[in-house]
Ligand SMILES: Nc1ncnc2c1ncn2[C@@H]1O[C@H](COP(=O)(O)OP(=O)(O)OP(=O)(O)O)[C@@H](O)[C@H]1O
């Protein structure tokens with residue numbers, strides 16, 4: 001195991017984040033505040049409560065998930081796409097590091113950044129609503145797991161993408177809709193029955209539901225299902241990464 | 254001496270079906286400087302990329318320091334430093350950070366004293382905190398070299414390190430290369446400035462159309478393939494070759510003198526006979542000069558014979 005290589009990649013990526021610290025933090029905090037104003041204040045004044053939780057508090061887990069998913073995917077995909085784009089990927093390919101060590105370095109850094117932003121949003125949310133977290137450890141566990149699995153997904157995306165458009169296409173066309181339709185801002189039970197069934201095919205539903213359970217102790221689907229879904233997704237990503245490693249897909253000609 | 258890099262039957266066919274390397278076999282001795290020469294598209298970069306693990310081979314095998322570059326890739330790659338042909342660097346990073354990154358990537362513990370030594374050697378120390386995008390092209394090349402040396406490799410590949418580099422830096426570079434060689438580092442370089450290869454290499458390999466035409470000790474190659482020319486300046490310039498001298502391999506110069514080409518390794522050079530015949534023809538010599546054909550002449554001949 002080349003631990004030095006993992007450390008080098010991780011620190012290099014983190015220093016990139018540090019260089020742009022301002023925009024890394026300001027923009028998610030700002031957009032979260034906007035969501036609170038729009039959803040919490042405007043809509044919340046009409047909905048009042050969802051399953052016994054004030055609407056403002058109810059949307060917090062969904063909001064965190066929205067940002068964390070987007071951040072994990074975009075950080076990890078950019079992290080590996082950029083070296084490909086500017087050609088410095090030759091170093092990674094010629095280093096005495098296995099593909100797994102490279103993945104751990106990049107994914108670790110992207111997940112760390114997403115996690116930090118998730119926690120910052122949680123802190124920001126505290127200014128707007130009263131939050132008491134029922135299962136804080138589960139909450140952290142869900143958050144960390146989500147950061148890692150979606151950073152893995154982002155890494156795959158970054159390897160697949162052959163231009164900047166493709167790099168942005170998936171987050172825009174897949175991630176954002178899935179999150180918005182995944183019960184981030186409403187409870188699944190508020191939908192007509194037919195749509196409830198459709199929604200169950202959306203993997204983000206399980207994430208948000210599990211995450212919300214850790215906050216309020218109530219969920220759209222059972223927590224076991226949530227864990228299973230996120231575990232399955234992680235395994236799928238790992239399998240794909242193993243395949244990329246074996247074939248050198250879009251990395252080695 | 255033993256082979257530190259051993260290439261056996263290496264072939265590469267790119268996705269589109271283009272055969273860039275055909276059964277290349279090559280042993281590189283520990284501690285030597287090997288210059289790989291070949292026209293554009295010959296396959297030099299492809300060969301280097303496969304050895305370094307950037308490109309997958311289609312056939313054959315490579316060992317570096319006894320490690321198979323695929324099965325024991327860690328062992329093999331840890332020994333290798335690469336200065337790529339293209340200048341690819343992270344534009345927003347500082348010089349020191351990117352060099353430190355490479356060292357870590359190659360599994361070495363941070364060693365700022367060593368990095369300071371290399372950066373000073375490459376006149377980059379004053380620029381260490383500068384962002385790479387603010388450096389000139391030549392300095393970026395130096396950064397690439399610093400990165401390649403950052404993990405103390407035993408084998409260094411320099412893929413056209415002097416392309417677009419000024420005379421001063423070129424001299425510096427060859428100074429560094431000689432220094433590395435003195436430390437026992439094996440160096441493989443490609444260049445289109447053949448006089449550089451002539452000046453610095455122990456052995457020369459010529460690649461054309463994905464085939465290794467030859468690998469030979471530079472001096473032996475030049476003795477074997479090299480021709481010598483004798484220039485004869487005459488008191489009275491000639492318009493045409495006199496009849497009695499037509500048997501010789503002679504050319505007229507623009508000034509009306511003569512150039513005689515001969516083979517130094519041949520049994521008889523024919524110089525004595527020629528000089529005697531010149532006197533019989535009543536031609537008066539005012540000056541003589543000999544010139545050894547350069548590696549460049551040999552290279553051009555080789556590649557021309559091999560065809561496109
Ligand atoms: N990724 C690739 N896909 C397809 N063909 C390639 C690829 N890389 C190189 N080639 C082809 O393989 C041949 C050898 O290329 P290579 O870069 O090894 O040449 P070279 O000897 O380094 O040339 P130069 O002196 O110009 O650097 C060329 O014809 C090139 O077009």
Ligand SMILES: [Mg+2]
Nearest residue numbers: 297298338412
């Ligand atoms: Mg080349």
